[in-house]
Amino acid sequence: MNDLELTEFVVKTIADTAIENESFFCELDSVVGDGDFGYSLARGFEKLLENWDDIDRSSVPVFLQKCAMILTSRIGGSSGPIWGTAFMRASAVARQHESLDASVLVAMIRSAIEGIQARGGAEFGDKTLIDVLAPMADEIEAASGLSGKQIAERVAVRADEAAEATKEMIAKRGRASYTAERSIGSVDAGGKGVAVITRALADAWPES
Template structure:
């Protein structure tokens, strides 16, 4: 499975548009036990990404992702900016100098993003963060790549995995972020970051088979 530069752009643009389109929904989720600014912060940052889309340096995949990371870090407030910016920056490091990606390299980018999020947020799986959806999603993608599965089926399976994992955060107690201050009150609602991962994949999966190809 080889992914082109066009595929990377399609994924990033889908992430950005989904964040903008779901500003209220993500904010409402965050307001249950957080400060309610997750949807707003994410949307404002990715609005900038979309507005500056045509001007990003596309010398290679890594450079493109690095520019996106810089935009996110500088424009998204709260903890979301550093977390999401770090994810893109770590992925950029793995893809530096590349114009195409093998399935294994795509997985390596996701693993690098995960490790960056863990380090930046001092969090891990089970702490009720976006990692609780991102890690199972990546595991699913890696299994598909190793099995030689078609990319359409891999993305579809990843969306299912992300949704199941996001739903599972309902029973967890938040250990990181503002929600952690609410203690056991954080149990009973899903983590907004994990839900965002699921919603992004659910937007990406049906569109992936018909994505633009250069």
Template sequence: MSSPSTPAGDLAFVVRTIARTAVDNEGAFGDLDAVAGDGDFGYSLARGFEIVLADWDTLDPGTPDEFLKKVALVISKRVGGTSGPLWGTAFLRAAGAVKDRTELDAADAVAMLRAAAEGIKARGKSDLGDKTLLDALIPMTDALEQRLAEGGPGAGPAELAALAASTARTSADATTSMQARRGRQSYTGERSIGSPDPGAVAVAVMAERVAAEWDVRD
């Protein structure tokens, strides 16, 4: 893996952390999905990201767009249910946001997240307020974009990672009172009210782990 002091190394760290988090939380994500869904979210996500980790040495984070495209391909092929197309599209759109770029910065991170969210919107025909992972991903992206626009002290990578994590967690928790309008949970109607959306929680847990491990990344 690239040195963590480089932009490519930072991207690789984030993607690898996402993958590890998906695998480590298979049971927790599945249990949460079982409350109002079919319970396969954790299993599906873990199976895809296991392959990402197993094939890690074949991926080249030094070319960000190609790296993300390869991850997208694995996810699309290996993750079952609706999660595969959505998460695969997210990585593919993120790749498009940094096409032909070799040096990345915080603005590129926002661009990748924004592109991922727009891809999920289009593929899942969903939006903010539908009780999906977008309800954590979009507010997190908005918060980062606003912080970068403000500039000044406290806009370093570690601080931005912490902001992403806290915003994603608050936003994921807020989905508890929502009624699902997309995905399998929407089939249960009002029964979807009272538990947070598994996808939004996954985004929050992943962001929290990135923030927690940022200063000790390898």
């Protein structure tokens, strides 16, 4: 697959996985949050898929930017700005490179993290999806040189480990922060959502 086809594959898999796991993500979020994470995410990605054939594909950056605009306008709660910012930051990084490789993907994820932090003020250890995204970027960087399939598998394992590690953290951002110490023992819904999506990507990633 060329860069655009690979980007389409990644975004489509994210969308399908978010929609398929709506109930599971809501269940995760209901433990210490308001329980709407899965619903909000699913509605946003449903809208994305409704407009799928009409999204501008003149380049990878443009495609990601258009996806960001749809997600920002359709995902409710705090998830809209977070996911929209992530896609927009990824688009900005892609615009600076002629092609995509592991190093560019790392830069895209780290820029997305910076954007999310600027939006919501979250820091590492605050029990948010940042605590999963950062280890993912580190794993991609460490696995550079392996095949895409091998990297995807390693990243999926690392993401799940990072998501499970959020159980020991105290939530300091979002609705979950209201529960303080009671948030210990449950995973961060957003972080676990990223891990589930990453596993789906690894399972579906083409061999070559």
